[in-house]
Amino acid sequence: MAAPEEKQIEDQMSYPILLAERVRSAVDDAESFKSECSEVGKQVDRLSQMLRTVVRFSTTAPFLYERPIRRIIADVCKNLERALTLVRKCKRQSVLRRVVTITSATDFRKLSNILDSSLGDMKWLLSIFDPDSASNGIVLSLPPIASNDPILAWVWSFIATIQMGQLPDRVEAAVELASLAQDNDRNKKIIVEEGGLFPLLKLLKEESSPEAQIAATTALYNLASDQERVRAIVNEDGVPIIVQVLRDSPMRVQTRGASLVARMAQHDSVAQDEFARANVIRPLVTLLSFESFLEDPKLQAGKQSIHTVVKINKEMEKSSLGGKPVSNYDSNQRRTYTNSFSSSSYTYSEGSSRGGHNHRKDRENEQPLVKLQMKISCAEALWMLARGSISNSRRITETKGLLCLAKLVEKEQGELQYNCLMTIMEITDAAESNADLRRAAFKTNSPAAKAVVDQLIRLVKEANSPTLQIPAIKAIGSLARTFPARETWVIEPLVTQLGSNDIDVATEAAIALGKFACTENFLRIEHSKTIVEFNAIPPLMRLLRGNENSQLHGLLLLCYLALHADNTDALEPTRVLTALEGADRAVNSQHPELRELVQKAIYHLNLYHSGGHSQRFTYVP
Template sequence: MATGEEENRIEEVLSFPILLSERIREAIDEAGTFEADCAEVGKQVDRISLMLRSLVRFATTTGSSLYDRPVRRIVADVSKNLDRALTLVRKCKRRSIFHRVVTIVTQADFRKILALLDASVGDLKWLLSVFDYDGSTTGGGAGGGGIVLSLPPIASNDPILSWVWSFISSLHLGQLADRIEAANELAPLAQDNDRNKKIIAEEGGIPPLLKLLKESSSPDAQIAAATALFNLANNQERVRLIADELGVPVIVQVLGDSQMRVQIMVANLVARMAEHDSLVKEDFARENAIRPLVTLLSFDTFEDDPVARPQSGKQSIHSIVQFNKEKEKNSNHRRHFSSSLSMYSDTSSRGGQHRKERENESLEVKHNLKTSCAQALWMLARGSLSNSRRITETKGLLCLAKIIEKERGELQYNCLMAIMEITAAAESNADLRRAAFRTNAPAAKAVVDQLLRVIKELDSSFLQIPAIKSIGSLARTFPARETQVIGPLVKQLSNKNQDVATEAAISLGNFACPDNFLCTEHSRTIIEFNGVPPLMRLLRGGERTQLHGLILLCYLAIHAGNSEALEKARVLSALEGADRTVATQHPELKEMVMKAIYHLNLYHAGVNPHRQSYAS
């Protein structure tokens, strides 16, 4: 809300050109030459003065609702033109012959000034038409509250500016229908190019869009505002502008309490803002955005028969769900089960109304909402330990695993990417690994089961790669007896897609690296699953594939160098060949390769004296 000081500043901006117009009128009365031309200037100045006074009255009555960006810009230009007119008219004052000769005034000077004043009249007329929502102002107002798309002279070289001014002014002062129309006009304008986005942001378009988004009485208004904000939020600077205008609390409030089609656009907005600014992720975390996202993602997810697809003796996701359903059997099933998943509930009457509306929505709308929420969770979790932890605390892992099992396409992919980010955070944080990915934790088991199913059963590198990365990030959580995790990864070393094979080598490297307490046991398991032959083939692949294949091969040689499989595959020869090139291509690996060669010589060819220093 504008303060009195800010209102006074606007009045001061408007009072200066009014003062100039009065001085021009006094100078015209004293003119001794070019009286007719000065009188013509006076007519234009009188029109300008009348419109300026109308603006003052409008600014006084409107108060904090006044959109002052075009006012400041146009009035500053008007003031310059009036100042030039004053200078010219003063040169026509009754003076001696000497002064009239020295101060030469021509007809061309008056033509130029009259053209400038005419442009100022056009600018002010346009400005009043933009503000004339009730037809009460003078000076040629539009008198109806619609958006004004005519061009003022000041914007003749840049029509986008005048359109943006008109749309934003409508957002500030228009009726709800006009505000929705203005937001719907700004959205495609912002989508066109970054210059338009910059103009909309610089001219103050974000605050009224956020205010419109908060209009819970109108889903159309919320969708229009969210779409425009989404199109604006494609870089860090504008995302920060939205956050600085206290947009995050508004967005989270609308996300938790609005119709599904509104929630889709708002979840997309959350995802885009989180994608482009790491700081805003923490803002969303403080406003507890994770909980409504998980709640919406879990809607209708657990409605199928929990025993419809048993899994041969293993504790399936269905049985976990059934257990939770039995715990909630004395409550309203859908509402309380969703609450148990997300620890988030909406107790407002409007929330209950929206729940009924969600139940009656089409399957397509529900699917789109889940897809958007999954993407928002993915972006919030990316690179954020705190958000990854919050997702696991809301039991979002179980929901993500269930959707990966049931769904296909973009929704399944978004959930896989969210899990990939959460497991990456767990890889770097022991507390999160212990809290969320204990071997006997139902949610963790459900996630791992689905990741392995994707790796083994789906012939899609698009989906297999995030699943393989996730298993690799969890390598330190698996005990030595969990050989069923390593087997599918070893199989993917032979995948025809080199990217999949390379990611499998990287993930297996997490099992066999020295940082893993069970590296020796895991290395032996990799060899037992016949991982050496396909690994040797990777050494003939591209540079990245060769690099990670070589790293894994070194780990196997260091930790299981006495294996006959290594000798049979002629790993020693391969490493000795690599030793001659690795120094130039990857000097940081030279010591590892030399150590691997030493271990293989130790077991298979005797100890080479000059490598004794690598004994450990």
Template structure:
């Protein structure tokens, strides 16, 4: 109401100024011809201003504000000029110099104001008459045509029929694509609220996709994401994510991922609005079809039931202690939710079942990316994912997925294991030795490390294993071998990650040693190694330390041998290694 009142006041002030100019024109005693010309333009401006007063309350306000402010400025200058024509005192006329040039400048400004007001009226008429987006250029935007295009498009989204709203949103998305200045203009000119309303247009998936695509393009900047959050956009986005056709959900999940990546506040807000539940649900859709036992053993369903019961108890406790807490769906219930229960999503169950496989695949890619970004550097969100059957789902998709889907799932696991490494509660809750989910994750991580020849996938898998080192019992032997094997990997990044992961519980003490060995093996002829006395460091390694990691003893001997090959000296005959 305050905003509407302010617009009305601005329009009233502009009308008052125009009437004052009109009165001054009637009283003019000099430059009557020029003043009459001014009067004609002012009459047109007044007519358009009054029309805006009658329609402003239901109209897009941003162009009205900008144009009326410019009109007022031009009217003020004109009023000052025309009032000088009233004076008849000879003395005043001598010291008040008016020229035809002054009137020409004033008339040019008034003509621009007339053009701006006509353009503003044409937008209103286009929305009332369903005649489409106005593509003419108002004088106020002559130096920045994008401004007029943005105003016209946002106006159509506000007031146009649905096909025009979709067209306008697609045009703005094209403007915003790869152009940060256009994105900023769209946000500054009040585009976010109508885009969110269009996203809620559940009767039209095309409208929702157009809005989600546009918001996605805007969301590559922390401040712009903050604007979406401030407009209560997170709640709208999560609602659409939970119950929309798959094509819509794919774009909305991408939007969640980008917003969470760019702004930690958005990351937290999505979690509070329970975005993780529908994401895990959608990711698990048709993932556990007939082969749950092969993934997690005979007790997997019983385990999920137990998780469900435990979470229900915890939800009741937390809800009593924190009124902001929203209970999160459990593993077992989210499984049924994904199959189309009555708790949201059921409206599109049949559509989902009949969707093309590539559509389902793209949705899973987007959901996995969103979970990755929500889990990144967040212990709380990582726990929320593990409280559902998220780990089981991620492990299954690492096993059967490929390409971007497999990578996104591995990166999500990497974030969760990284959080668990430094948070004992999460580590104990999610990665207990007898946990089917933890076992499934470790099995798939080791499979990726041993069997796949892809540094892009091996790096997050190795890093995850390193983060889980504290969870492995002393008798665990299957982890060290694959990591040592990768110390000589042709990818330096894979080799470095393997070296760090081998540090295990003593990571801070050992990973430096392993890295030195790796450097010696692959850069043994470097003078820098000799100058840094790397050989002395390797020879001085505490045998007790190596005794804890037998595989490293051979690695150290091998590194010493390589250094001796290139740097003859007093140490050249020590610890010879025979390959």
């Protein structure tokens, strides 16, 4: 594909050279305005010389940045055509022709100005091909063609340097391009339209220079702020390059690479799928888990065989990062998942071991803050990859990622804990809508499932922040259909949070409990009785006096409880019936399904009051 494109640019540059020769010939034939035509000839000669120099550069340069060449050459052609037209008017003509065709000195002054502009454009174009033309290798002067839009000239210069310059200059140009991209969306659009993605991805492959890779990932990260530009990176085959960075690079580069994965996955579902196909999840889980489990005392207990310990260490060394988790929390919760984790494999594709050995010493010397930031970025990337994606959520569980996430939720705090929790929430949300994933990842005897539920319940009970409590409650609600009737310890903290002072936490608890008691849950009767027995009715009544959202979900839960727990004395049927009758009058036509559910619950409770509660009645509208 490269040869036809090179032929096309050569053809484009041959035409202005031909035009320059025609102008030179027309100057020689001029009979009037000879001095003016002579000056035009000198300008055109300089243009012709510059054009030939550009041709030589373009045919010898291993990598050619064509965008400014095409734009400037097109403008030069237009100006040479104007010069040819004017000079030809100065040839000997009949009297009638001279009267009809009037040429003046003003025309030549205008032509001289536009040819000077073309000379300035060509001089600038040559300067970006010549690394010695600027002291730092980057040309920041403005060509006349971009005088009204200096950003365009800077973008051209930076991209040309990244494409064709020496490595130090390429790094500096990438940093400048990243700064421009950070300023506003217009700059981002110009960079992408002018072909900046390809050289940045090429720079990202410079494994010998971490600084070059960091500069490239930073620029790409700043550009990847909407779906269109993310899709452009994907279309440039950027995904495999970014995944390779996660496998073979030093920790600082991997941190930036993981952040780029997170941002691209956040803005585009196609990028989500492409990263998954490139097997990005396994190295992300590996980096996230590095060293964390080797530090767990259980992994060093006598129960572990020497073979297992050696295997774990070898697998962890293949990862490119490591760091001790920061923890202020000493948990007495069950930790059966740590033993299970020791037998899981976290190896990935063959090139990773090379990077692991090359950067092992650097990893050991990294500051704890750098290691923590790496894990934060990896957790965010997994979160964004799992969001709204059943297939990616399944891939995370297949790499034993749930065990790693549960461990970090237990031991960490701050952003890392939050990102891991949000990843778990997205996985449980996917499991709620997909029975196969739910059965595979959250079966009752799964150590990973136990680990996750332990930490979710702990946060529901102990976290003082709604920021942590709400996603933990959501995740428990998403798993409602996986809990057997005997697991009442999961329901009790949710009932407690119905009385939370934070209305959003209380509402989320009502939503989660509604998934235990709803018609779709096979164990709805048993769960409903458990909810009522944990004294859910009083806080639920208070929730009905909250805002519109809390009233809606509180009413749904109350209806489910009225339908499925009617033989429980703690239901307070008279009080519930009064509340439902009041709600029936208040529910408007915008919620027809809720209105029908309320009427069904009222009918059911009326039968209960009339002594028919020993049998099962069906609602008849």
